Amino acid sequence: MCYGCYKEAGEPKIFSGLVMVAAAMAKEIDNYGAFHIVVDDMNIEDHHLEYCIEHAEATEAEIEFGRLMLTMDEDARMSALALADGMWSMSLKV
Known part of the structure; x- marks a missing residue:
């Protein structure tokens, strides 16, 4: 994944259920496949x-x-891809 693209987008870090699901799905997508x-x-x-x-x-x-x-x-999409690629992580602070 393109870190420069993520940085250029402002490094969004949207935390939501949809982002988590999309990130999990993105991890399973072939980087050289149809959604490359x-x-x-x-x-x-x-x-x-x-x-x-x-x-x-x-x-x-x-x-x-x-x-x-x-x-x-688009911020949520970018967040999901960056999360899948380990550019940021979710942590809960209690």
Whole structure:
């Protein structure tokens, strides 16, 4: 994943259930597969996700991941990918 892209986006750290699920799903996505432009290159805009869902030879898991990402705003999408790649972690302070 592109750390420079994450930094350029302001290093968002959105903590939510959707982000956690999307991060877990992203970890299972092949970095060289149909969603390469999303999970490896961080092209998180709607048209990139829609392309991968509709035109790439995506697996059902990848399509499900893409559809979930489309329900999130771009900061949440970026947070999920960065979380999956270990660029930040969630911790609870009590």
